[in-house]
Amino acid sequence: MSTLPPLHILLAAPRGFCAGVDRAIQIVERALERYGAPVYVRHEIVHNKHVVNRLKAMGAVFVKELDECPDDRPVVFSAHGVPKRVPETARARNMLYVDATCPLVSKVHVEASRHHRNGLEIVLIGHAGHPEVIGTMGQLPEGAIHLIETVEEAQSFTPRDPQKLAYVTQTTLSVDDTAAIVEALQARFPAMAAPHKEDICYATTNRQEAVKALAPRSDLVLVVGAPNSSNSVRLVEVAKRAGAKNARLVQSAADLDRSWFDDVETLGVSAGASAPEELVEDVLTQLAGFRKLTIAEVRVASEDVVFKLPREVA
Structure with a gap:
């Protein structure tokens, strides 16, 4: 020890x-x-x-x-x-x-289709190549949805008719980044229709808020998740912006390097929405082999959402 x-x-x-x-x-x-x-x-x-x-x-x-x-x-x-x-x-x-599409992703599909039926041109805020973005853009004919990834793209986008515009977003984005893009669009197109309810899902928002709460107190934040998991990658970015001295994405306890923790007094730990709790437990077990641990939970919300299963398997 x-x-x-x-x-x-x-x-x-x-x-x-x-x-x-x-x-x-x-x-x-x-x-x-x-x-x-x-x-x-x-x-x-x-x-x-x-x-x-x-x-x-x-x-x-x-x-x-x-x-x-x-x-x-x-x-x-x-x-x-x-x-x-x-x-x-x-x-x-x-x-x-x-x-098995998440019902909150299906909500975005329904919104986009409704806007299209109402004759609106649609902006999708999201990351090119992500399966969710491919799925959302594939709900409508080619050219009906325009992908915007950055504030710069929002500032240079030219719609056919500024009065007939709506936006939807990927569900797993950075809340702050998305707000900046929406702000840039709304400044240029005040008539742009917004979602009835935020498209970024409750779980993405809650996990980002929890990381924001612990990051300023952390020398290092570890996020357990996959490199192709959008919400996990966003958590690392959020931790760095919120004041963590450093933040890393790890897929499992096998990724941990003992030397990372030599100068760390306080370590923040979170996990992306597709990472099972057993991977977090494995990380804590591995850390306990490096140092004695004290653990405090930083809770910002409680979640009790449950989605029904489709009839084919219910």
Whole structure:
């Protein structure tokens, strides 16, 4: 055991799984129970290698596109949502499909479709190439939605008619970054229609607020999550901006380097919405091997959201 003083851990709450991720994982598990293996899953069900590997071991087969799936086995669509053409193709092939799209992502799809029906041009604030963005843009004909990633793009965007404009956002963005982009758009287009309710999901907001609360007191913040997890990457950025001396993304306890903690007195710990709590526990166990720990929870909200399962697996 180290002769260094105890390491003070500030443990963010809420952290880890959100209701949408929990529901998506349950859908794959229930599909395997009901229909037997293999069950095909289009894309990673959630962005976490640990979760994906566990489901693979149970009989889930992860594929990139539907053409890799046989017609006679169930296929699950990931929590991030899919373009409209995907379920249309599945129906044309008479496939049994289960849509695990997070209901809060589906809400954005519905909003975008409503704006389009009302003759509005749509701006989507999000990150190019993210599955959720691909899914949202794929709800409407090409050219109906314009992706904006930065304040600079918001300042240079030219709509067809400034009076007929609406915006929606990816659900897992930085709350502060998004607010700056929205502000830039609204300054130029005051008539732009906004979502009835914030598109950034409650879980993303709560996890960012918890990190903001502990970051100014932390020498280092560790975020447990995957590098392709948008909300996890945002948590690292939020921690640095909120005053943490340093912040790192780790996928598991195996990523920890003992030397990181030599000069650390207070360590903040959080986890992205697709990271299971057992990975956080493994990190704490590993840290306890480096130093004696004291642990205090920093809670900013309580979450009791539960989403219903689709009828195919309920």
